[in-house]
Amino acid sequence: MRNVGYYISFFFLILPTLGFSFDKDQLENDLVEKGFENVAVVLEKRHLMVTYENRIYRDEIRAVKAVTSLLLPHVEDIETVTLIPQHRKIPLLAITIPAENFRSVSNGDKPLPIEVSLDVDAAWRKIGATPRTNSSVFKFDIIVHPQFIASFGDFEEPVKSQINLAPELETTLWKGASLSAQLIIPLQNELGDDGDELRPRLLTFNQTVRFPRQVFASTTVGYFTRNRYGVDFDVKKHFANGRWSLGANIGYTSFAEFVGGAWYYSRIGYLTTLLNAEYRVPEFDLSFRAMYGRFLFRDSGVRFDVSRQFGEVDIGFFALQTGEGSNVGFNFSVPIFPPKYLKPGRIRVSPARSFSWGYRYKGLPQGGRRYSTGNRLEGFMKRLQPDYVKNRMVAEED
């Protein structure tokens, strides 16, 4: 599946001449057999709409291509296909492939004719009410995350590190709702005695909702990283098909720690409030992000990020200025082998999709810090920003 144009030309131009007929049930079965979940197919006039949730492929672009190839034997006289990937049964975006454009492309007239839109409202009204097969609800995933934490700069011990495995048990409860429990299993530790203990990292319940007009909201309650427990609320509004976004994050959390088999916690909490704005440069999958507000430890200030997506690899740089001081650093995320997982079942074990790591020029342990809920809206789109999808499809076409 190197050439999307080839497949699309194939199923729009060649297959109709072979006299195949559309079989909705068979197509759904094929998608389910492949391992896709929450599958629904609707054919309206000559517009085929397919929605699915991918937990089979590490890379969502590869999943799009796999779905496209499965469509090939099932279509006849189709003019347009719309694919709607989901996350926790919530539609993410619409990838529309009009046949007219493909015919032009096959003549070498136009660029790759894929339209990718964050606006799924119209298509979702038609397909969202259709019963979906192979539900992802109450299927449990044990996702094994590797962790590497390092501390640099001590003259006596220049590098101190900690390596952990952090398996996470996760399941979808209903549309947009998930339950997650993550444990840290220490493998190697030079960062103090606390790091030698088996301990929880996340214990969370999350409800994410997609509203009309590209507004997403997410609420998480439970125990988060950096020894915080409480409630966290995220909201984000996308503009210009995802090129701009404005968001806010409000959390009310208190200290909690699991030590020696017992919980120690404080009832006194405080608010963290952050506003953010993001702009994406479509040509380079480059994003600029500014964040302003109150971080953890009641530290207020501003943070700027610039990051770029290189296929499945992300590399970014940041600068922040807060009450604790100024700092700069970089972060990156690389995919973890393998590119394809076992089919989701009642319970499944798989590695995390990626490994992320960041470096701060200065330690500043209380400067510009945030806790993680494991459910930030930045990650909810599964990297499926419209321009990124187009760029990947075109790049791999070449």
Place this chain on the structure above:
Amino acid sequence: MMRRKWIWILGLSLALLFIRQPERGFSQSMTGTTGLLTIPTAEMLRDSELIVGTSLIHRKHIVLGQNDAEYHGMANFVTLGFLPFIEVSARLTRLLDSPNPQAIGDRMGSVRLRVLAEKQGLPSVVLGGHDIVTSFGDDIPNNNFNALYLVTSKHFRLDPAINRLGLHLGYGVDWIVAENREFVGLFGGVSISPRSFLTLMLEYDTEKFNTGVRLSAFEHLELLIVLLNFDSLSGGINYKFRL
């Protein structure tokens, strides 16, 4: 003795057999940024190209902390073509076997911006800043390899014996507060690539002349052999690939 000689001949033959035309692109100096031997040039990495490498710098020519030409230096670097016109680099430099505490070594970040791409009749122009993240708000600067410069490069195709000729000229200023600086004043050099895997270089780094050779292999691997000031053997090795 004869056996050792044949092993050498076999090894060299195999190495030459596998040496291939490198992909179009440019190479790293010992400092980690794209350049000749030590000086930066207006050549840039290709978009999304990543290089990891290490260099050994002769003790007479590394200025770091209290080193008084006693210990050789080692520079480990990662350089990325972050955008088609921006190259970023991170480098860690340590003195080898120094009894003085160095923590993890001297950290250095660099950014280079191409303001003009090379065209027929026009050279490429790059604005660069090395070790620009200094003490960052502290009173005492601790940047040892600071540089701020404008550099131009122009390449020519010549007869088959020379193949590719590169001319490079730059000027650096001392506008950033720093503990130590490099490339302040006029610097420049010339590179000749008679074969696709071989580049011969001569440069002036504002203080001394250096010469050296770069060998490329397997499209990804590069070896740099340098004579700093024509008397101090140094060198580096790096591996490059595209993300």
